[in-house]
Amino acid sequence: MHRIDCPWCGTRDEAEFQYQGDATATRPAPDAAEADFFDYVYSRDNPKGWHIEWWHHVGGCRQWVKVVRNTMTHEIHATGGPQSKLSVPKPSGSRLR
Amino acid sequence: MADFKPLHPLGNLDELVEKHSFFGPGSAAITIGVRKSVECAQLFAGNGNQAKIAKKLNFDSSTGKATETKGFTALPIAPGQWILISKNSAPGFADGVAKSINGLGYLSQQSDSRICLRVSGPKARELMSRGCRLDLHESHSGAGFCAQTVMAQIGVILHQLDDNPTYELYLYAGFARSFFHWLSHSAAQFGCDIEIISNQIKR
Incomplete structure (x- = not known):
């Protein structure tokens, strides 16, 4: 179970949130090739380790929360609003990326 | 009829x-x-008007805490959004609040x-x-x-x-x-x- 720190509500249980996928996917320019749009809509990595992702606080304030989470350990490193620039923690010599 | x-x-x-x-x-x-x-209304503050509205209606705009005013209880539900619960269930409660916020936000009757x-x-x-x-x-x-x-x-x-x-x-x-x-x-x-x-x- 995750406890996610919503920037507005404070720490809340995972059950109030909906997972909304990769937060690093950026929309291509309007004149980009169809293949780029296909990638943007459908192609996702399946990283082992740190991942920046969207969680929608649908059972609470209905805001979108950006979460840096480790897909191996479920550790949550940082959370923020949609505008916040979050990065994954630097490797500390552990075998986890 | x-x-x-x-x-x-x-x-x-x-x-x-x-x-x-x-x-x-x-x-x-x-x-x-x-x-x-329940006589209640939902209040949305217009962009950047959160503090102004809270001051106008005399309630605390901080999160996670309800504030009691003379006529209603304000329950914060999201950034810049509150449910206002009338204390005496007076009809026309929302009209009165709508007048006093005077264009700073949006109010919808939810009773x-x-x-x-x-x-x-x-x-x-x-x-x-x-x-x-x-x-x-x-x-x-x-x-x-x-x-x-x-x-x-x-x-x-x-x-x-x-x-x-x-x-x-x-x-x-x-x-x-x-x-x-x-x-x-x-x-x-x-x-x-x-x-x-x-x-x-x-x-």
């Missing part, structure tokens, strides 16, 4: 009390109070959309803790604590009125029967009575 009468979303409240109450006043571990009606259930009694905290994932320990949530959350997969706004504790739950009228079914069954293990609360709120 047929003679229409307003019906509570939970149906006939007298029948509800008769069906679910076994203990008598003050002796059940849980008392579920059903408010006859028929929600019902209010008041949960009290010595086991109230235990019942609520089992129902939702909020931290309801007294060290964390005292009188005035307010949060929007999920209970029995239904969205509710929980407002703690006092340190006894007494809780008020606001939920959409369409979920009233389903939620009440869950709540009364969950409360049955402790012993539960139902009461009707008239529109005038005594605090």
